[in-house]
Amino acid sequence: MAVIKRLFAPARVEEPTQASEIPAPQEPIAEKGPTRSRRQPAKEREFKPRDLYQEVTDSIVEAIENGTAPWQQKWDGRTRWPVNGTTQKPYHGVNVMMLAMLGLQDPRWCTYQQAKERGWQVRKGEHGSRIYFYKPLERKTGEIDPQTDEPKVKTIPVLKSYTVFNLSQIDGAPEMEWSSAHEKDVSDLTAQICEEIVEATGAEISHGHRYAAYSPSQDRVYMPDKESFESEAEYYATLLHEIAHWTGHESRLKREFGPDRKSVAYAREELRAELASAMLSMHLGLPAAIDGHAAYVGHYLQILRDDKKEIFRAAKDAERMTRYVMSFHPEFREGFEQEHREQMSAAVAAGGPEEIFDATDFDFEPDDIPMMGMRP
Known part of the structure; x- marks a missing residue:
């Protein structure tokens, strides 16, 4: 499978790589004319948050234009569903396609910290890949709940990102067990x-x-x-x-x-x-x-x-x-039901890379919602 060029470029691995939501501020441009240039106070500088939705969309569009869209590829062997290599939990939603289109055979991924905790080491010079998840944040509405006399709040999903590495990029990680990797037809x-x-x-x-x-x-x-x-x-x-x-x-x-x-x-x-x-x-x-x-x-x-x-x-x-x-x-049915319950619980509890609800649903839903498609 053709490997597309890296769409996101985290720093080369010298120390743990972490995703940042806001880019580093630019140095102010010196004023023209006789006025002496000076450093602009931090509170007056403009910060432009990264648009993660646009970032993902741009990468998918570029992949399609390059002829390497994940749903149009021919695969030499069986492409496996991307999973976290330390927890064995599968990734979901847009992350499935983002990781699949990177062209790596090993479907296992983890964060720098997860690798470090297991005594593995991301090889120096390796680049990570970004994945995305929703984090629920509470915002005050300015209204008072008449039943509790407490301020009303609403929960909104905020898209976040962090960096993962493929286990093929990590020294000390267990080798992938391959079976019929290049078989062209179905068993x-x-x-x-x-x-x-x-x-x-x-x-x-x-x-x-x-x-x-x-x-x-x-x-x-x-x-x-x-x-x-x-x-x-x-x-x-x-x-x-x-x-x-x-x-x-x-x-x-x-x-x-x-x-x-x-x-x-x-x-x-x-x-x-x-x-x-x-x-x-x-x-x-x-x-x-x-x-x-x-x-x-x-x-x-x-x-x-x-x-x-x-x-x-x-x-x-x-x-x-x-x-x-x-x-x-x-x-497959029982496994999907259990996975769905875990995802819905994670959607409520999400708050960081260790508790991830990673873009399976565009909006959060209650953790007791029945899974669509289940037959009695």
């Missing part, structure tokens, strides 16, 4: 799981067509025959892409599909299905992602440029779509 077990999931969804699938598509009005998936694909991997990746669209029906996750291919809603839905297809491939061990949707690239770029928060919403929806589909298999 019998993976094919069986894919078939079981698709069958359990109850989706109506019609084969024998010259195209792959989902019809919201008919609630039906249209597919070419499996034999017409170059490999089983391509067949299942394509089928799961259409199943991802299937989740958007009004009786399921209820998304807007758009009236035609030129509409913004259509592009948004296609973006979500592409992301979900990549996420499903990571979960299921499919060694390749489909890349036959180049015609939509211009639409993707436009909607991302028009709204810097769209990639966060799209990643949130894509992971929800992924979980919805995967939950039809009993071996």
Whole structure:
């Protein structure tokens, strides 16, 4: 997989690297003319906070323009879901795509401090990669709660970032165990799981067509025959892409599909299905992602440029779509339910790199909210 150039450039590792929310202030420009230049008082200097939403969006846009968007890549081996290498907890939302598109085979990441605590050492000269999470902050509303006579406060999510390193950049970290790393096709077990999931969804699938598509009005998936694909991997990746669209029906996750291919809603839905297809491939061990949707690239770029928060919403929806589909298999369902509960609890308790709710949902939700897509 092609490695794109580093989009964020933390300092070379001499000491622990930490993300900063505000850049260092610029030295004031000396006044022209006879007036003597002087240092501007700190309180009069202007600080411009980093726009993390724009930062992420710009990196995704650049990746698409360079042809290395994470949902369009061909993978030599199985791309695994990014996880924290010390806690084994998976990353979520936009962080999945941000880490996946860096082109590193090892899916394990951790902070400098986490590595240090385990006696590992980030190699000198290595660059970290930035990931993002929401931290809830309380703000006073200026109103008084009539029941408690206490000032009313509201909780708002604030996007934060910090730096992680891949375990391949760290001396002393345990070696990654690889199995069938360069196998080009799916195993019998993976094919069986894919078939079981698709069958359990109850989706109506019609084969024998010259195209792959989902019809919201008919609630039906249209597919070419499996034999017409170059490999089983391509067949299942394509089928799961259409199943991802299937989740958007009004009786399921209820998304807007758009009236035609030129509409913004259509592009948004296609973006979500592409992301979900990549996420499903990571979960299921499919060694390749489909890349036959180049015609939509211009639409993707436009909607991302028009709204810097769209990639966060799209990643949130894509992971929800992924979980919805995967939950039809009993071996995955329980794990997703537990993970979802932990994430919702983390959303309430988040406050720093050690307690992270990392952009799975665009907005915080109560920790007792039922997980969408769970079947009884």
